[in-house]
Each structure stands twice: as C-alpha cells, then as structure tokens.
Amino acid sequence: MISDYFFPQPAGGVESHIYQLSTKLIDRGHKVIIITHQYEGRTGVRYLTNGLKVYHVPFFVIYRETTMPTVFSFFPIFRNIVIREQIQIVHGHASLSSFCIEGILHARTMGLRTVFTDHSLFGFADAASILTNKLLKFCLSDVDHVICVSHTCKENTVLRASLDPLMVSVIPNAVVAENFQPLSYTPHSNYRVPGVPPDRRAVPPQIGPDDTITIVVISRLFYNKGTDLLIAAIPRILASHRNVRFVIAGSGPKAIDLEQMLERNVLQDKVEMLGSVRHEEVRDVMVRGQIYLHPSLTEAFGTVIVEAASCGLYVVCTRVGGIPEVLPQHMTTFAKPEEDDIVIATGKAIAALRSNKVRTDRFHDQVKMMYSWTDVAERTERVYKGICGDISQEEFYGRYYGQAWKASEDRVRSFALIDRLKRYYGCGVWAGKLFCLCVVIDYLIYVVLEMWFPRAKIDIARSWPKKLHSSGDKRFSISSRGHDRQNSGSSHH
CATH class of the missing domain: 3.40.50.2000 (Glycogen Phosphorylase B;)
Structure with a gap:
C-alpha cells in the first residue's frame, strides 16, 4: 500500500481505509507493508497492530500532507523497499498523492502488478481539476486495475482518465x-422486556x-x-x-x-x-x-x-x-x-x-x-487474483468478456517497454510525448540501479511471525525468501 495519507495524520477516509484493509488482508494470510512519508517525530520503519509494517520515507511535504512531486528521486528507495520486502503488487491510494502516482510508475517499470484506488471526485472545468485529471491519466494509463469507493466515483474516474469501465471495480469503504x-x-x-413477545423490541x-x-x-x-x-x-x-x-x-x-x-x-x-x-x-x-x-x-x-x-x-x-x-x-x-x-x-x-x-x-x-471490512478485503483480494491470473479473465471481468477478448487484449497489461510507450503516447498531443519521455527516463534509471546496486546486495527483510493454532499448540510460521518455516516456541521480534 502506498499513499501520502496515513497515520498519524488525523484520520480521514483514506487513512482508515488503508489501515483497515491492510489488517484484514494480513488476517487472510497476505503480507502487507505501507509506504508513506515521514511525519513529525516519525521517520523510518514502524510496526502497527498485527505486524503491519510502515515505512515513513523522509520526503519534503508541501501542502496538506502531500509530498513534493519529483517523478524520479523516489525511485531508488522505492526499489530498495520493494526488493527487501519481496513485493508482488503495489496498491496506490488517492489521486492527489505524489507517492501513489510515482510508486505506480516505478512499479510498472520494475515489472510489478499495480492497483489504484480512487477516493475522491474532481470536476472538469477549473484549472486545478484539468491538471489533476491529466496527472491521473498519466498514472492510470498503465495500471492493471482501478477500484472506486462508489458508483458515482467510478463514473467520475472513468471520464477523467478515459478508462475502460471493465477495468474499474466498485468496492465501498466500511466501518468497524x-x-x-x-x-x-x-x-x-437480547433487547427484550420481560413479558413482551420476542418480536416486539423495547x-x-x-x-x-x-x-x-x-x-x-x-x-x-x-x-x-x-x-x-x-x-x-x-x-x-x-x-x-x-x-x-x-x-x-x-x-x-x-x-x-x-x-x-x-x-x-x-x-x-x-x-x-x-x-x-x-x-x-x-x-x-x-x-x-x-x-x-x-x-x-x-x-x-x-x-x-x-x-x-x-x-x-x-x-x-x-x-x-x-x-x-x-x-x-x-x-x-x-x-x-x-x-x-x-x-x-x-x-x-x-x-x-x-x-x-x-x-x-x-x-x-x-x-x-x-458494511464490513472483511467483505472489502475479500473483494479486493479477488481483484489481486484477477490481475495476477489466479482466476480466469472470464470469471474476473464477467461472462461476456470472453466474447470481446480479442478486441480487448490491452486489458492484460504487458510489461514490454514498447507496449507501455504506446499506451502513454495516446494521452495527448504534447502530454503523450512528455509521458513517454518520463517512462524512458524511468526505465534508464532502473537499468542503472540494477547495474550499480544489484539485488544480491539488498538484504531480504524477515516477515512478521504469524501465530498458527494447531492441535492446541501455538506455532509460528515465518515466511522468508518465499519459503515457509515453522518454529516452535516464542517469537523473536
């Protein structure tokens, strides 16, 4: 999960959504980390409930807890975190989050699947909305799937970013x-009065x-x-x-x-x-x-x-x-x-x-x-399975998808650079060329990072121990380098 908006900022819809969804995905057996910017007195790595790991990256905040957009300078530390934590899917939140937009761009350059959740509505007429919509178009031109929190939000996002509606799912927020x-x-x-029939509540x-x-x-x-x-x-x-x-x-x-x-x-x-x-x-x-x-x-x-x-x-x-x-x-x-x-x-x-x-x-x-966060996590997990190929495209997009498969092959996003450039080039007469230039530079930076800072020199982070209850005994399952190891006894943090 990556976004500028997260705790300890006073909670809004985005912050609570990221936290609750992450904890429920951990309960379902997934490994989840959160990348956000530093807050006063909070820099580096922190652990929250249930082993939820948060990276507070030191970055310059310019307005309403949003970091200054730099496009490329976030890439080295993002790559390091992704390799350390063995990330497979990058899920960005909020269309005004610089970290989210840049993270999705870098993730696609690294060959990772990406998901974007939109939590806001924007217009089409004022200058701020026009620039925001063009930025969103840049972000979503190469994303694997988009999630919106309401049907109105879906209509808004589809129009703003010129998306195929089949690529956008509606999964609402929830409450505990x-x-x-x-x-x-x-x-x-138990809400009954003695002597009153059970069907008549107090x-x-x-x-x-x-x-x-x-x-x-x-x-x-x-x-x-x-x-x-x-x-x-x-x-x-x-x-x-x-x-x-x-x-x-x-x-x-x-x-x-x-x-x-x-x-x-x-x-x-x-x-x-x-x-x-x-x-x-x-x-x-x-x-x-x-x-x-x-x-x-x-x-x-x-x-x-x-x-x-x-x-x-x-x-x-x-x-x-x-x-x-x-x-x-x-x-x-x-x-x-x-x-x-x-x-x-x-x-x-x-x-x-x-x-x-x-x-x-x-x-x-x-x-x-x-409303239930467990239901939200299940539906989000289905999106992850759909973009990773764990379920068929017909099952993910609907029974009519198979008939239109050949005409809509672009829904399965290719990581090839030439295919990515084709998608960005169609974003506008001038914007398309600028977006393509950004993608090429991002790819060159990635090549340089792979040569100068090889993956073999990056330590793999140890996953948070998970408690398993089997035959009355408490055991700990620790996932490391893709292999599960079970150790009896207490855990060492």
Whole structure:
C-alpha cells in the first residue's frame, strides 16, 4: 500500500481505509507493508497492530500532507523497499498523492502488478481539476486495475482518465461497527422486556418537545467540506430551534471563519468547538448528539456518515457525489448543497426526532449488516487474483468478456517497454510525448540501479511471525525468501 495519507495524520477516509484493509488482508494470510512519508517525530520503519509494517520515507511535504512531486528521486528507495520486502503488487491510494502516482510508475517499470484506488471526485472545468485529471491519466494509463469507493466515483474516474469501465471495480469503504456503538447499546437478540413477545423490541427513550437536541459535526474545516454552508446555516438553525446545541470537531483553514461567526452572533454558549480529535475519540463525540450534519460540497463516499449512523445518529447530508448510495433513506434527510435547503432539512430532522418517528436505536445493527471490512478485503483480494491470473479473465471481468477478448487484449497489461510507450503516447498531443519521455527516463534509471546496486546486495527483510493454532499448540510460521518455516516456541521480534 502506498499513499501520502496515513497515520498519524488525523484520520480521514483514506487513512482508515488503508489501515483497515491492510489488517484484514494480513488476517487472510497476505503480507502487507505501507509506504508513506515521514511525519513529525516519525521517520523510518514502524510496526502497527498485527505486524503491519510502515515505512515513513523522509520526503519534503508541501501542502496538506502531500509530498513534493519529483517523478524520479523516489525511485531508488522505492526499489530498495520493494526488493527487501519481496513485493508482488503495489496498491496506490488517492489521486492527489505524489507517492501513489510515482510508486505506480516505478512499479510498472520494475515489472510489478499495480492497483489504484480512487477516493475522491474532481470536476472538469477549473484549472486545478484539468491538471489533476491529466496527472491521473498519466498514472492510470498503465495500471492493471482501478477500484472506486462508489458508483458515482467510478463514473467520475472513468471520464477523467478515459478508462475502460471493465477495468474499474466498485468496492465501498466500511466501518468497524463494534467501535461505533450507541451510548446505551443492547444487541437486538437480547433487547427484550420481560413479558413482551420476542418480536416486539423495547421502545427507546422518547425525545420531548423541550428536550435538548445536539447536532454533531465532525469534519476537516475546508471549503470542499461545506464549512461555508455550515457557518451560514448555524445561526439560522439556532434562531429557529431554541433547544438545539452544536458540537463541532475538526480543524482547518476555515476554523477562524467559524469562530468569528460565533463571536459575531454571540453563540459560544450554544456551539462547542473541540478542535482536531483523534479517530478513536470520534465515537465519544458522536454519542453526545442525536443528529449528524454533513454539509459537504463533494464526496466520493463519506465514511463519517456511516460511523454516525452506526452510533445511532440521524444523518442530515447533502445530495452530492456518492453520498446518496451510502445509507438507506430512513437513516438520512437529504439537502441540496445550499444554505436554505440545509436549514430546512435540519428542521425536518429535528421535527422527526421530536415526534419519535425515527427508530435510531435500530441503526447500529443495520449498519453492521451493510458494511464490513472483511467483505472489502475479500473483494479486493479477488481483484489481486484477477490481475495476477489466479482466476480466469472470464470469471474476473464477467461472462461476456470472453466474447470481446480479442478486441480487448490491452486489458492484460504487458510489461514490454514498447507496449507501455504506446499506451502513454495516446494521452495527448504534447502530454503523450512528455509521458513517454518520463517512462524512458524511468526505465534508464532502473537499468542503472540494477547495474550499480544489484539485488544480491539488498538484504531480504524477515516477515512478521504469524501465530498458527494447531492441535492446541501455538506455532509460528515465518515466511522468508518465499519459503515457509515453522518454529516452535516464542517469537523473536
């Protein structure tokens, strides 16, 4: 796994996705390492839960935890890590990650299979989106397969990078539901009252007309997260509903605008700002409220609204991007990304809770059935098998794939330099030639590295010991140089 965005950065959808997917793949018997850039006080190799190994590479960070794109200077250390760890598949995350884009380029030069997961939506008109889309086209011209977190994200990525839709799979994010339980959660199997038939569950506490309703917002305070809409809507919501309070967690450049609005309207006693919170503290913040407000302007999936629903919160969110695909309608009230509509939708949610028409006590068990990281890992593993040839192309792409095989042989990416150059050349009149030049230079650097720093001089890293339970005995299976060795007794780290 390779991306600029990973812990200890405050957790977002990309960071938690990489971590949870990696741990579940390790549970399924795979070896997984993560490559990201250094953070303050964290450089070098670190081990996380379950033997997940993280390389924090010292690189210059320029904006929002993204490293400065250099195209080639990352190659020597990337090659060293890949050879040391005997990597077979490189899986990049996030289209704005320099490490991801450069890692996929280098991996293809080294003859490795590659997968890319897109977590974001981008437009087509503004200068930043045009440049980003051209960069994505460069990255995905030679990738083996692409994963998107929603169907809207897939449509967006296919258009931005001019991809064959068959090369793009949709695998959503998920949540660890056990970590996002409501404050007073009782499993439905035991959620019964003596003397009441089993099919009639206990009624949750009622919300009276004078009870305080707390609205929770947990978000990075950036423009694309709808912070400006939030700033405009809060005074109007509080003016219309006297027994309503806000709890806002998150940090970003828009925090100062939010604080100025509170001072201007004298709302400090009704709005509590917590600043940045760690991911393990998110549940404790969410269970303080009854409504979760998500005014985002663009969102490919929106993991945080799944976490909120799992905590038993009624969700008010904008109808943008992949958000309408995430939760069923009885858990959400949708609004247009406009100030007036957000105020109206929040008012509807408050009225629904006060009338006790919404059974939020059932949300957790429903979310638990809908989203699972184990399922995400299984579907991602199937993608890995498909690009490595462990399953047939007909089975991987569908029963109609065999009929179109001859016309679509390019879906099986060749590592030959001439074939790679053909794919890059079609990226544009000028961009195609520039991309081809980058690929040729990358290949020449690889040849020089193979001559001056031969693979034989690179030590092979020892894999993390895995516990095996057999006949009541605990044994350790250690994979080294492609061979499994089993040693009895304790492990040495």
